[in-house]
Amino acid sequence: MFVPVMCGTVFVHRAAMQSAPVIETNVLVPMRDGVRLAADVYRPSAAGRFPVLLCRTPYNKNGQAALAKFFVENGYAVVVMDSRGLYASKGEWHPYTDEGRDGYDTQQWIGQQPWSDGKVGMFGRSYPGYTQVAAAPYRNTYVKAIMPEAAQSSNFEAIWSWNGIYHLALGLSWGTGQEAIARGRPRPSPSWVEVMNHLPLKSSMDMIGVHSQFVGDTLSHETYDEFWRAMSIQEKYADMDVAAYHLTGWYDDLTHETISNFVNMRKLSRSDHARRWQKLLIGPWGHGVRSDPKYGDMDFGPQMATDLRKLHLHWYDYHLKGVRNGLETEAPIRIFVMGENVWRDEQEWPLTRARATRLYLHSTGTANTRMGDGTLSDKTPGAERSDVYAYDPRYPVPTYGGHGSGGGGITRDGAFSIQGPMDQRSTQQRADVLVYTTENLPADTEVTGAAELNLFFSTDVIDTDFFATLSDVYPDGRAILITEGALRTRHRESREMTKLLTPKQTYEVKIPLWETSNVFKAGHRIRLHITSSNFPRFNRNLNSGKPMAEEMEEDIRVAHQVILHDAQHPSSLMLPVVPADAKRGTPQR
Structure with missing residues (x-):
């Protein structure tokens, strides 16, 4: 089985492998405005200071326990935090807009803890990928490397809208589901077929039974305006200065966004070091790295398998531990060429020879x-x-x-x-x-x-x-x-x-x-x-020219x-x- 990682030494704290990790749950971390966000801290039982890996998520920090323990076994401390206003964290849930500041404040807190050696990395897919790039323009000096998987640069052009066409199924279900969690309620389970067909869109949340101001705003802001700019990093690449390994799939709805992050951080980041240390991996999968070669109606063969955990260690060991594991000799880009079903290294994107x-x-x-x-x-x-x-x-x-x-x-x-x-x-x-x-x-x-x-x-x-x-x-x-x-x-x-x-x-x-x-x-x-x-991936254009949230059956x-x-x-x-x-x-x- 081919794993797209160069072979090399993996540095492991032996003492950490011999006993269970120390776990502190629901540690309340203060933000600059006094709101306290809940984090679980996993660290080796051995005394000492360790590099720290951070994941900030709106999907319940408990879901990262197995991966956190794996990192601890390999000599890292890990902090997994619930996003503001969700699960155990205090404050109010406002999707996307608080993640940059809260991310920086969390990184600063980690760097000052007695179990931290002052070197911080980040991990996570989808929204937890976005929390990494959202914090990057703040340039926390403790952060040495991030690994955003399927992360957007602009919510207007990918997750919520595609050249002006609304992501109906995802927008309504994700937005109202997260709002329900913020209110301490279970995710809604209406007849989604009826919801998707309902007109006007602005009253669809009546059928869902959960009202989200954020979802309402995404429906009413049909152009790229200040509402969307507040959730975008597209104007902030020149403020970034961090090594980043970007991962996506050819069938991810964030393919273009992830590539855009790679290209622009490679071109515009503040330092030579950050520009040199942008890497990109694109495989034959959708919204997240897959190990199963069968996807949709295709079988891409066992050679497509990617060991994501080894990929993480390879990246963090080099940047946070200083392990010379061959990372510096690898190509900056690795893509899976479908049809041929092979991995291939590249030096540039887009390919000038195309x-x-x-x-x-x-x-x-x-x-x-x-x-x-x-x-x-x-x-x-x-x-x-x-x-x-x-x-x-x-x-x-x-x-x-x-x-x-x-x-x-x-x-x-x-x-x-x-x-x-x-x-x-x-x-x-x-x-x-x-x-x-x-x-x-x-x-x-x-x-x-x-x-x-x-x-x-x-x-x-x-x-x-x-x-x-x-x-x-x-x-x-x-x-x-x-x-x-x-x-x-x-x-x-x-x-x-x-x-x-x-x-x-x-x-x-x-x-x-x-x-x-x-x-x-x-x-x-x-x-x-x-x-x-x-449909229902995207909302139907009723061809009336009216605002999409207000269109009725008669339109x-x-x-x-x-x-x-x-x-x-x-x-x-x-x-x-x-x-x-x-x-x-x-x-x-």
């Missing part, structure tokens, strides 16, 4: 369904008929696969599954889905990086959505989802403002697809499908979408293709 390769959309006007005549080729279009489909918000395309972190049980099973690389044939047989496919590929074709759809369209409504999905079509017909992108047209010019459409006017938009790495094997085909909904408009692909309107898909003779790095099976 060539922008454009495939044009073609048809005779009947690209509807995978049985239609839509094609992709490098031939520029001439006089071609447009493709047309009707998007009726009352009958949306159901979520099936793709990037995601779930949705509180809403999008886990059956027709609403978000499980990454799912076979898209059921979606591609709908009449409101346009499908464009290449001929059988004569040779292996590697796509690594961010694809982009350049789309010419018109519609008869003043606002609508477009979803673009790239799939790998196998010789047996399976169409495995590789990556996807989406756009709410009112956000076509800016995330900071909205601009409605003029019906029946032609527009050109660029729809970015999330980064990926996949080898489309010889004999396979590359497929693009286009539609206007992905629903059926949108007649026209996709143009002629000489004057050459709709195309740009793919970052890595030429076979330019493949570098060190692949390992």
Whole structure:
């Protein structure tokens, strides 16, 4: 089994391994405003000072006990803290906005404890990943290294909204669930299908039975404004000065955000040391490192397995203990190349050797369904008929696969599954889905990086959505989802403002697809499908142009979408293709 970690010495406190750890529960740590947050402290039973690993979480500190004990066995003290206002911590729960200050204050407290040697690291996935990067601009001198897994840079562009389209299932279920916990109540369990279909969205919390001011604000703030800036680190990279190991998966809803953190911290951090010590790992999984090679409808083989605990020790031993374990000789980037199913080291992102390769959309006007005549080729279009489909918000395309972190049980099973690389044939047989496919590929074709759809369209409504999905079509017909992108047209010019459409006017938009790495094997085909909904992962655009929180059933408009692909309107898909003779790095099976 291949583990993407260089071999090396692991320094262990022998005495710590021979007896149970000392555990102090519900230690109240004072913040600058006097509020006290609860932490569990795990430390070796041996006398002395130790490097300390910190996790700050809104998901109950008790859930990290096993991992904390593992770190103690390997010579670390560990502090796991409940976020402000949740579980045993005091104060009021305000998602995201308090994490930077509270993180710094906690780090400062740790550095001054008699069992701390003054070197602090951080760990955690998802929200606990965000707590790491949120505290980074405060530059606590005790903090030497962090390891954010699946951490966002801006909540507007990933977790809560995607180019203006609201993450409905996740937003409503996560937001109200955390609010219930803050009030000492169990997570709500309404009929989520009814909740997701309810209009207007602003009263959906009446059906859930829990009202969250935060969720209400996420629904009403449709542009990137001060509400969202308060939860963003995008303007703060130049204030950071810490070594960071960033982890994500090709099917995480934070793929782009994690890569953005890596790229910008590598470019903008204050010191040479911090810029040099940015690392990135991307595997064939979703919202968290997986050990099971089977994911969605794919099996990536045993070589994809990653020992996350060893990965942590390798990173912390070097930066907090000074162990020369070979980390300094490793490449800054390691990616899993799907299709080939190998790990590969890289020195840069994006890959400069990738060539922008454009495939044009073609048809005779009947690209509807995978049985239609839509094609992709490098031939520029001439006089071609447009493709047309009707998007009726009352009958949306159901979520099936793709990037995601779930949705509180809403999008886990059956027709609403978000499980990454799912076979898209059921979606591609709908009449409101346009499908464009290449001929059988004569040779292996590697796509690594961010694809982009350049789309010419018109519609008869003043606002609508477009979803673009790239799939790998196998010789047996399976169409495995590789990556996807989406756009709410009112956000076509800016995330900071909205601009409605003029019906029946032609527009050109660029729809970015999330980064990926996949080898489309010889004999396979590359497929693009286009539609206007992905429900309930995202909220339905009712095509009315009204604020999404206020739209009612009577506001629903059926949108007649026209996709143009002629000489004057050459709709195309740009793919970052890595030429076979330019493949570098060190692949390992």
